[in-house]
Amino acid sequence: MIDISERAQQHFLRLLSQQGSDGMSIRLRVTQPGTAAANCELEFCEPADLAGGEWTIECTGFDFHVDGESARWLEGATIDFETNATGGQLNIRAPKIKGDVPGAESGLIERVRYVLDAEINPQLASHGGRVTLLEIDASGAVLLQFGGGCHGCGMVDVTLKQGVEKTLRERVPEITAVRDATDHAGGEKPYYSKTEGKSALG
Incomplete structure (x- = not known):
């Protein structure tokens, strides 16, 4: 469903190690899916924060959760961490979160x-x-x-x-x-x- 690069996994692992709490993981959800304003949001979460409907991806050293209602919008998504002079930038590419752009046949x-x-x-x-x-x-x-x-x-x-x-x-x-x-x-x-x-x- 989602391809999380090795560099992105290492980046997440570094962030989680700085939190100082065992059992913490990462959760991804889509806000306003299917609209032009759709966006991806990442957050730290503890086991008690999970609703139970999440999709879980087992990464090296941590779990990555995808909000259950957001999962269908994230089909084919990729997450990568690209290094640069100031450290690096996390890039999430999710081509389906905004739905289909209205074509010429649309009203x-x-x-x-x-x-x-x-x-x-x-x-x-x-x-x-x-x-x-x-x-x-x-x-x-x-x-x-x-x-x-x-x-x-x-x-x-x-x-x-x-x-x-x-x-x-x-x-x-x-x-x-x-x-x-x-x-x-x-x-x-x-x-x-x-x-x-x-x-x-x-």
């Missing part, structure tokens, strides 16, 4: 939502912002609502035109326009309160 709404979740919102999140799809009209115009740090932000027009609209129209060519339906006068914590600054997607 317009499904494809627009995927681009918002997979590409646009992760970038807006760095400024505490987010954008939600309200509707797509018959002409292909997309109506969006900004929230968080984008709500009332002085740079939201730049973000909309240079970032959000550009990305959406590149990924989903059928879109004819992208409009902002947000009442920005009511924003409580805008990232930029004036027009100075940069686009959140700059």
